[in-house]
Amino acid sequence: MATVELLFSALPEHVRTARLVAAAVARRAGVDEAVLDEVRLAVGEACSRAVGLHVSQEISSPVRVVLTEDEKKFSIEVADDAPHAISVAVATPGSAGTAPAADDAGGDGEDDMGLAVISGLVDDVEVSAGADGGLIRMSWPTTPASATP
Template sequence: MNGSKHDRTGGRAEPVTVRFAFTPAAAYVRAARLVAADVAAHAGVATGLLDEVRQAVGEACTRAVLRHRDRGMDDLVRVEFSIGDRFVAKITDNAQDLRARSSGRIGAGIGGGEPRVGDSDTMEEDTLSEEITLIVLSGLVEDLVVTGPDANGGTTVSMSWPLPGSGSATDH
């Protein structure tokens, strides 16, 4: 298959990876979406899926930005695109789970002890917003995995799309 127009990875055995990070601000989500679409197109993702890639990466990055903002964090949002058998996008935030933090299970001693009045309403709104985003993502992306938060806090949204020659029945 070397040399065919569908062999966009050049026959490399090792996956190609593009990594970057951005300040958790809505203004940078657009840049992440554009980079995602460009890398996906270069990888050979079907033209009909590029809008899906762009929108899904935008939703995942927006979720990460909001998680950072709602927790008062300036840590960078990390983005990774891998080109191997599939095109994989991973968006990672560093925001701890507010419910776990306020109950003392994760990050004990962070946040000043007892939850403030109204914190439970804010936590419910944050949880609902994150759940809605994940529902939207699950409707956009067939292969979606969300991991975390772990003891260090943060979550990773992993999504992938097929590439030509990856064994799909629709490859030519």
């Protein structure tokens, strides 16, 4: 199981870098080429959400992105350190299009829209949030590398 960890300052310009790294690692992990745009967009939404939470709550710690590949799936975790007033845990494995529960971080609807976009793009997504921060876990199936003689 290979893992890449990316830490970046909560600045919008770093979201593009996270998207590019995620797409490169996903490609290497064996994610179908047709799905790479969805990976980029989902990572961009998750990272933009984390950056927005850090900026709005004046949190100086970095946004964390962990990219993990194994034999059957490629997973991405995007974590923020923003405290959420109540715990939220939503899992939508295999149910693309199911909108996650409302996030309590700002109540302005922007977070809800980003989470809805992510859940529409990713079949296997889990969103959790609590007093210590939030985490979005996403995964996509991989195609095993063909064995060379």
